[in-house]
Amino acid sequence: MSSIETPRPIRGTQDIFGADAEAFAHVVETFERVRKLYRFRRIEMPVFEKTEVFSRSLGETTDVVSKEMYSFEDRGGESLTLRPEFTAGIARAYLTDGWQQYAPLKVATHGPLFRYERPQKGRYRQFHQLDAEIIGAAEPQADVELLAMADQLLKELGIADGVTLQLNTLGDGDSREGWRAALVSYFRAHRHQLSEDSQDRLERNPLRILDSKDPRDKPFVADAPEIDDYLSGEAQDYFGKVCEGLQAAGVAWTRAPALVRGLDYYRHTAFEFVTDRLGAQGTVLGGGRYDGLIETLGGAHTPAVGWAAGIERLAMLVGGASEDVADCIVVVEEDALMQEGIRSVGLLRNGGLSAELLSSGSPRKRFDKAVKQQPRAILALSSQEGEVSSRFHGSDDDEGLIRAILSGNA
């Protein structure tokens, strides 16, 4: 026995295996397929950026910057951050790589993201998202297109039934500020009846009081001012066109007047696809229009809209994706036939069949091990009077195919 202590995995990371890994892959493969249907172009992005890429855009929510990001200094003393989201990095690339020339640009990507949070159901420190963005498109049709793709993705994953699209508008900049001011003065008037958390939020991030989980806040939230009363004519018109477009696209949704975004750069459309099947982490896909973001990175005013979806959460909803059984397991029942076994699986794999060689452990138990795996077919190699003899277990069709491949007649 070794006295070396095994290193533990890092909190909030996950090692995904077997059926879970198959479900994960299924989500990604479905996304790739659907994204091509909607003609979103594939991009690959770095997993880390200069810290300012993320910190500049985050606005007033200092918690996020100081506590939730994985930041570190490189050898030159530069502060770098593991990406906590895709959008800011993509916006940076849009500016630094000259992608303006492709505007309006539809892009999609997926991969790991990092947030320094306490792990719980459906929340990890390294997690994985699908992401889709349309940059340089100011028209409501862009929002519709993006939502239609999200809707089709969930349908093709077979989880649309348990998931509803909640839709809201935050209006343009002026509408948003008017609403916000009204909310602040409304909640201030009831300040001492609010929960401690919400009294705190009143100073830091008042919009967030709207989705407080504390029962003490609920009655006040119910009577709070609604965005609709503060929308400019243009903002109203914009949201109307998004709703009409969704109707035309056949996307079902419900209005969620209290749905907000935590960050300042969001304008107009905000949305979340939500389920009640994942405990406290019900949002499965979320996004909105972020017309203000690219300016915070030093670019020209550039309208854009996007969403991201948690792959783990989608995979949990998809559930029971099973690993494929082998097309054929080759059982070497005598060690003397090892080379024949190796040759056989090689031929089968070259012939396009998934094949596994079973040649270890007690020879007389190998066949039973193969049976337990429930493959489509089993080929058992043994010898009879010095000749290699193979016994087949499976359908007649498979036997014909497999014997043809092994004899070079496929």
Added chain:
RNA sequence: GCGAUUGUAGCUCAGUUGGUUAGAGCGCCGGUUUGUGGUACCGGAGGUCGGGGGUUCGAGACCCCUCAAUCGCCCCA
């Protein structure tokens, strides 16, 4: 950062009011049985009972600390 719950074999879990040498099933390894066959039986490996301290004649069990996991709060780009 805060709270609740849980830590016993590779996995799922038993383990009585504190009492000899800590168990089962599955999995793994080996043997026997069967021999177109997911059988049955026998045996084996594998545990400092998450870690540290304390109470006690005696702790897997009780107390304290610590670490980890799970779920929730905060936050949510």
